[in-house]
Amino acid sequence: MSTVDNNPYRTWGLAAADAPATERATFIRQTYLHLLIAVLAFMGLETALLNSSLAEPMPPLALGNGRIGWLVVIAAFVGVSWLANSWASSSTSVGMQYLGLALYVVAQAFIFVPLLFMARLYDPSLIMTAAVLTGIIFCGLTAIVFLTGADFSFMRTGLMIAGFGAIAVIACSAFMGFNLGVFFIGAMIIFASAYILYDTSNVLHHYRIGQHVAASLALFASVALLFWYIVQLLMSLSSRD
Numbered sequence: 001m002s003t004v005d006n007n008p009y010r011t012w013g014l015a016a017a018d019a020p021a022t023e024r025a026t027f028i029r030q031t032y033l034h035l036l037i038a039v040l041a042f043m044g045l046e047t048a049l050l051n052s053s054l055a056e057p058m059p060p061l062a063l064g065n066g067r068i069g070w071l072v073v074i075a076a077f078v079g080v081s082w083l084a085n086s087w088a089s090s091s092t093s094v095g096m097q098y099l100g101l102a103l104y105v106v107a108q109a110f111i112f113v114p115l116l117f118m119a120r121l122y123d124p125s126l127i128m129t130a131a132v133l134t135g136i137i138f139c140g141l142t143a144i145v146f147l148t149g150a151d152f153s154f155m156r157t158g159l160m161i162a163g164f165g166a167i168a169v170i171a172c173s174a175f176m177g178f179n180l181g182v183f184f185i186g187a188m189i190i191f192a193s194a195y196i197l198y199d200t201s202n203v204l205h206h207y208r209i210g211q212h213v214a215a216s217l218a219l220f221a222s223v224a225l226l227f228w229y230i231v232q233l234l235m236s237l238s239s240r241d
Contacts, residue, residue, distance in 0.1 A: 027212055028203060049109060056117070080104075081107065086100065088213050101217050104217055151204075169184065195225065202215070
C-alpha cells in the first residue's frame, strides 16, 4: 500500500512510527547520513575559514559595537536559520530542501568563526576536545532514545519557553553589560542536550517519510548549539587556570 498522503499539496509519506519497517529504517539511515554530511561540510568550511585571511578580522567585525553588535549578528543568524528551515521543510522541491540545509551549514560556519578563532588562541587543542565531548554526549543521548523508544515530544512547550527565556537573558546581558557566566553556559548545555533528545525522538516518532533533510537540519542545529556552549565552557575553565 502506498504511504503517500492523498493531499496533492504534500509529498510526505506516513509518520516514521507508522511506516513499514523497511521504509522507517531507510528514513532513519538517510537522516543520519545527511547529518554526517552536514557535520563534515561544517568542519571543512570552518577549517578553511579559520585558516583564511578572513578569520582574524571577523571577531573585531562581529564585536565591533560591543555586545550590541554581537546581538545584531545573532538576530541576523536567527533570520537566516528560519529561512533555511523553511526551505528544508519544503514538500514540493527536493532541491529547495537541500538548499535550506546547505544555507544553514554555511551560516553556522560563519557565525562560529569568531568563537573558534578565540578558542584557538586560548588553547589549540580546545576545539578538538569540545568536538569529542559533543560527539560523546550526542551519541549517548541518541542511544537513550533509540534503546528506550521514548517519545520526548512532550518537551516541546518547555523547550520553547526555555529558548525564549535564554534569548531574553542574552539580550539583557547585551544591553546591561553583565557577564552571563559559567552557570548560564551549563544551563545552555543542558538545554541543547534536551533538544537533542526531543529532535531524536521526533525522528523515530513524528517526522514523516521523506522529511530526512529537515530532520537532519534539526539535529544539526541542536548539535551545533551543544558544541557552541561546550567550547564556551572549556574557554571559561581555561581562563581560570
